[in-house]
Amino acid sequence: MKKFLVALFCAALMGASAFAMTKEEEDAAWKKEPACGRVIKIGYNGGLCLGTFGIAQLKGFYEAEGLKTEVVRMSGGSSGQIDAIGTGKVDVTGDHIATMLVPAVNGVRVKFTTGIHSGCKSLYVPADSPIKTTADLVGKYVAIPDGIGGSDQNISMRFFNHDKIDPRQIKWKVAEAGIAVMAMKKGEVQAALLGDQFAKKFLDSGELRILRSLTFDEDFKQEACCIHAVNLDFYNENPVTVKKLTRAHEAASAWMMEHPEEAVNTLQANKWAAGDPKLVLEIFKTYNFGIDDKATEATLRSTIDDYKSFGMIDAKKDTEELIRKVWDPVVKND
Missing domain, CATH: 3.40.190.10 (Periplasmic binding protein-like II)
Known part of the structure; x- marks a missing residue:
């Protein structure tokens, strides 16, 4: 014992x-x-x-x-x-x-x-957006539904960091997911970090496309x-x-x-x-x-x-x- x-x-x-x-x-x-x-x-x-x-x-x-x-x-x-x-x-x-x-x-x-x-979250842009890479977002607005310091911003910053872009060069705007989609359509923000489940209907309809992803990108999907x-x-x-x-x-x-x-x-x-x-x-x-x-x-x-x-x-x-x-x-x- x-x-x-x-x-x-x-x-x-x-x-x-x-x-x-x-x-x-x-x-x-x-x-x-x-x-x-x-x-x-x-x-x-x-x-x-x-x-x-x-x-x-x-x-x-x-x-x-x-x-x-x-x-x-x-x-x-x-x-x-x-x-x-x-x-x-x-x-x-x-x-x-x-x-x-x-x-x-x-x-x-x-x-x-x-x-x-x-998996589960990705960085989205409008399907017809001229934004082709994360470098194109330098100086532009990215919507983060769960706020400054939340998971959406933190995940987004890792995307930029992996692409050799200083996250401090990005402008952040807090906006609930549905509002973020509307803001992208109006040009008020140029991208948004969204849950894939929420965004799928917009992806399937051809309104959005994925720029960077935890779910699908080789450097994150594992x-x-x-x-x-x-x-x-x-x-x-x-x-x-x-x-x-x-x-x-x-x-x-x-x-x-x-x-x-x-x-x-x-x-x-x-x-x-x-x-x-x-x-x-x-x-x-x-x-x-x-x-x-x-x-x-x-x-x-x-x-x-x-x-x-x-x-x-x-x-x-x-x-x-x-x-x-x-x-x-x-x-x-x-």
Whole structure:
């Protein structure tokens, strides 16, 4: 018993990913954790992007791990979600890396444990626009629906940065997605960062075209867009529970990849994915819910380096130290 406790203590010091348990050891350790037997709050803001949380709940993947979970509807946008996970109002949530990475680096109490999926947002211009490359947007307006410092601006800045364009040379205008489309038609803005699901009807109708994309461009389509996040105190106090939560999430992701039609139908039946079922299914199939930890870690590393290059993260901070601070792909299969 003493040997086991010493090993468990060492695991806590090294992080969950450094220590593998047998099933018997895992069960014994889990029973001693504060979260064992209590209801775990899963923060979910609805929508297709984070649908794995709903599927894990509805299809019994959390239950299969012995977990008692409750899906809590999030409110207040990204800031409300970050506050909820950072302060422990919810135990687990997910969102864009572009939304959560900077707060995590700057001290919000959260740890990332797995990627959720690739793709989902692109930079759009009117189909008849003279804008052909991101360089043509220098000195022009780009609409960002979720505001200054939000995921839309952060994603857009990475597009420009990858194309060797200083994002400070772009003019930014906050505009809700529908208004952004109208503003592009009127020439009030020249481009807009939009969710692919929202923009698809305009793409299909020939009104918009994609200039740059997380979903389709070679330098971004292998990256994780959204990420699974756990409150840091919960992570420190409940390493086995965190492993179980992450394992259930990944099992749900694998099921969704194998059963896309049923996944979409299930989410829509529970009002967790809105829109025309055919369109939603088409968008669903552009996401890779099976994105692995290697790709997710590479995304975090690339994003940190990009953010350092244009001042969103202190350039003096070591990228590998920041990775260790925010990321632990916990051991899921011993």
